[in-house]
Every structure is written in structure tokens, then in C-alpha cells.
Amino acid sequence: MDRLIQEQLQELMRVGVGGKFRDDENYSKKIEEELELEQMMMRGGIEKFNKQVNNAMAKGQESTTLHGIVFQQKYVSILSKMIHEWVTKSLQGLAGRHQTAIKLICQCLEQKHFNNAELKNDIPIIWDKASLIIIKNSIDGISNRQTLNRLSIKIGNALEMEARITQFMATDKSLYARVSNKLNSSKSIPQTENKYMYKKNVWVYFMNKNNVDFIKWNKTDKVHLGTKMIYFLKIVGLINIPLKKIYKNKSIRYVEATDKTIEEIKNFNISNEALHPDFMPMIMPPRKWENPFVGGYYGKKYNEENTVEGVKNALQSTKTKK
Numbered sequence: 001m002d003r004l005i006q007e008q009l010q011e012l013m014r015v016g017v018g019g020k021f022r023d024d025e026n027y028s029k030k031i032e033e034e035l036e037l038e039q040m041m042m043r044g045g046i047e048k049f050n051k052q053v054n055n056a057m058a059k060g061q062e063s064t065t066l067h068g069i070v071f072q073q074k075y076v077s078i079l080s081k082m083i084h085e086w087v088t089k090s091l092q093g094l095a096g097r098h099q100t101a102i103k104l105i106c107q108c109l110e111q112k113h114f115n116n117a118e119l120k121n122d123i124p125i126i127w128d129k130a131s132l133i134i135i136k137n138s139i140d141g142i143s144n145r146q147t148l149n150r151l152s153i154k155i156g157n158a159l160e161m162e163a164r165i166t167q168f169m170a171t172d173k174s175l176y177a178r179v180s181n182k183l184n185s186s187k188s189i190p191q192t193e194n195k196y197m198y199k200k201n202v203w204v205y206f207m208n209k210n211n212v213d214f215i216k217w218n219k220t221d222k223v224h225l226g227t228k229m230i231y232f233l234k235i236v237g238l239i240n241i242p243l244k245k246i247y248k249n250k251s252i253r254y255v256e257a258t259d260k261t262i263e264e265i266k267n268f269n270i271s272n273e274a275l276h277p278d279f280m281p282m283i284m285p286p287r288k289w290e291n292p293f294v295g296g297y298y299g300k301k302y303n304e305e306n307t308v309e310g311v312k313n314a315l316q317s318t319k320t321k322k
Helices: 002-015 025-058 066-091 099-106 124-139 148-171 173-183 195-209 219-235 259-272 308-321
Strands: 243-247 250-257 287-291 294-296
Touching: 025 066, 025 259, 066 099, 066 124, 066 219, 066 259, 099 148, 099 219, 124 148, 124 219, 148 173, 148 195, 148 219, 148 250, 173 195, 250 259
Parallel strands: none
Antiparallel strands: 243 250, 287 294
16 A cells, blocks of 8 residues: 555656646646636535624624724724813713713723722723723624614623623632633633634622622613713714604614715625635645745635636746746
């Protein structure tokens, strides 16, 4: 068997991977098959990408998609700045109302950021964690219309959870660090579990076990806080909050993506759906890499050449360089 394998290897080295027919119709056919294979890989990657996006949207987890992650990165600093200005003015007595909402969101920050009842510095980045929570929960349903009240409660609940975790950290920093490090390790989360729910349940377990003293937020206050955060996202142009008539004497405000946001999501996905093809073994020998953008595969999506003649020229160029 070893002798047979050795003979086969010698034959492959003599004729080159791809067969003995380098200059006839059989060789051209091999090239055509390679290009068809690469197109099939590309289509497979596009189908997989779109399936993942659609599944995430159906499960209300759109923030986990590629466009959802990009949106979070795009708006987090903007929202943090708006929250910072709002809180600063309110603590100075300039905002007028929503004082309860201010007190709630301030619980999401460590006490080191405060000097009595005022913020110590003018760095909006301290609100980034809260901003990510707000944007994530908003993006989770951005492609599907949801009521303003429902999303407000959802955001309020998420911020309350962050406030509880902040209180836990202040109570027992050592235990907090151990739990945090464990949850940040992907190996600690079962693959069958929703990682966000799993993390939440773990935090709740340890907080209850250690009797963390936390006063639960009132539902009405959570709605006020969540609504304020949603209106901030409306100002930056991420969402709209139209009033829809449901019955003759009843109208409800819904949260939905703006036309600009929908178009941005559509264009982003079209531009990125082909970035992760289903790579499979090639039929032809891989093209030598000439630069970071030309080499390996032969198709248009991978390189400049996309014709049989173009591939032949690329192969001939590779042989010449050898």
C-alpha cells in the first residue's frame, strides 16, 4: 500500500495537480468545473448568511446579527453623550421632571463616578454599558414593529438588571470578579442555552444567594425611563414612534425602524452576505497569492479573473514565476 501511494504521489508531482491535460479541452472543462464550484460555494455562504439573519430576527435577537453589532457600535457613543448631558442637567436641577428616571439610571454607575449628588467628570464613556443595553434591546425588534410600552418595560428591566449587578459588584468585588470571568468564558455557557438568559440566571442566583440588598424598581418608573431612552434613539434617527389607530377610540404608539435604517440594513447585508462562502476542496490547483487580494480561488468574487481564459492566464503566470 505504501508503494502504491508513493507511485501516485510521484505521478501527481510529474503531471501537476489538476490532471495530465493542461492544454486541451479536458483542462478547460476542469477550469469551468472549478468556477462552477466557486459559484456554488458563494451561493451556499449567502444562503447561510440570510438564514442566520432571518432566524435571529424571528427569535427577537437581531442585535446578534452582523448589522445589529455594527449598529450598536455606531450609536453607542452618541447615546452615551445624550444620556450624560441629560443626567448632568437633571442633577443640576435644570431638567424639571423625570427625576425618578434619573435616579434609576444613575444606579447603573458605580459610586466612584459621583461626588455627593453630582457627576465627578464630563466623560460620556461612563454610560457606554447602559447605552449598549438600550441599543441592544431596541435593535432586537427593530425589523418587527413593537409597542412603545412593551419596549420601554423591556429596556427598564434590562437597566434594572444592570443596576443590580452594579450593586452586587459594590457588595462583593471578589465574588463579582469570579462570576464575571466565568461568564465571559465561552466554554462556561452550554451550547443549547440562550447565552443572555443563561448569564442573567447565573447573576440572579449569586445575587440571591448573597442577599444583595436592592430595592426593586417600580413598573411605572421603568416605563418612564425606557420611554426616555427610546426617544433619544428617535432623535438620532434609528427609529420612529408613530401613533397607530387600533380601534375607533384607541390608538397605540409603536416603535419601528426608520426608512433610512431599513435601507441601511438592506444595503449592509447585500454588501456582506458574500463574505463567508462555504469553502470546499478545489478542483484545480490553488492560484499562487500575488497580493492579499489576488490568489487561492479564481472566481470574480475572490479575484479579478472570472473567465476560463482568465484562469488559464493566471495559471500560466503562476507557472512562469516558478
